[in-house]
Amino acid sequence: MAETQGLAALAEMLLGGGVEIVDLSAVLGPNTPLLKLPPELAVDTPKIEIHKISEYDKNGPWWAWNWLKVGEHSGTHFDAPHHWITGKDFPDGATDSIPAKNFVAPVNVLDCSAKSAADPDYLLTAEDVKAWEAEHGEIKPGEWVVMRTDWYKRNGSEETFLNADATGPHSPGPTPDAIQYIIDKGAIGWGTECIGTDAGQAGGMEIPFPAHNLMHKNNRYGLASLCNLDKLPPKGAILIAAPLKIEHGTGSPVRALALVPRS
Helix, strand or coil: CHHHHHHHHHHHHHHHCCEEEEECCCCCCCCCCCCCCCCCCCCCCCCCEEEEEEEEECCEEEEEEEEEECCCCCCCEEECHHHCHHHCCCCCCCCCCCCHHHHEEEEEEEECHHHHHHCCCCEECHHHHHHHHHHHCCCCCCCEEEEECCHHHHCCCHHHHHCEECCEECCCEECHHHHHHHHHCCCCEEEECCCCCCCCCHHHCCCCCHHHHHHHHCCCEEEECCCCHHHCCCCCEEEECCCCCCCCCCEEECCCEEEEECC
């Protein structure tokens, strides 16, 4: 069968180096930058903790293992629809009820790195997305759309990653019309290299936090704190982003990967 032959060809390419595996995830640990919310809105995610259970000692002479304290939306992470009030009622909107097939899909990479370097508050519009499609091809139903800004290169410092001042955080992201356009195209989800899927100043938009508000309202997904999107082509890569199967989970840290054909 053609399907079997296709999988066999993929397996051969993986083993033979015809496909590169690009790691899109940041290290998860005590120094991972975490989102900071205004005190009047919510309690912040606690710092990540890694506690040793044993390391080849009296508590476990032949093994080493740890236990973790980590929020669902820490580091490179997946946002499920239940993360936002607009998506709370979907029966398949939690990390343990989303169909597994939705964790693997083609990805469209929109390069906004130059504009984001010039303006940390750069906002991607629907017209920007249409211009990208005119050059690279249409976004198809079921595909991911991610915004490359090279913001992940700031990830080593929480101060530079959050980029906050007296007026709040400043980081690039989408406008409501961009998100609505991507939803109308049938995209399965939206991702960024910033600490959240929205721009730093998105709370003040006409539709506040549109990536969260609109994506999850339509039972779509989010990915935040992605890395290495500069190593992906505009089209042609496959994104794998599988959250932990947390009971009624609103999200999860992920080891996001991309399958990229070698030229």
